[in-house]
Amino acid sequence: MQICAKVGGEPWAIDRMPFTSIPTMIVGIDVYKKSGKSIVGCCATFNNTFTKYNSIAAIADSEEDIYTYVSKLVADSVKHVIYFIKLF
DSSP, rough: OOOHHTTTTTOOOOOOOOOTTTTOOEEEEEHHHEETEEEEEEEESSTTTTEEEEEEEEEEEHHHHHHHHHHHHHHHHHHHHHHHHHHO
8 A cells, every 4th residue: 555655656545535426625724833934725625526635835924924825835735736637
């Protein structure tokens, strides 16, 4: 199973959820604050078994920038999904 995952395989998948028959993206967002700066991280799935994901982060200098970066990171994740769909 470990070798499968290391070469890009999918050793497990989620397939018995009510919304897996339609395009769905699960998004996780976290903010880490230290020394007046904030690191905003976003991780989003981009396939129908929720086993492939895109992870991106940004550094915000102010509290207001956090909201700007959250919306930008989610938009970038959606763009990644659209790019992935066009490949296949």
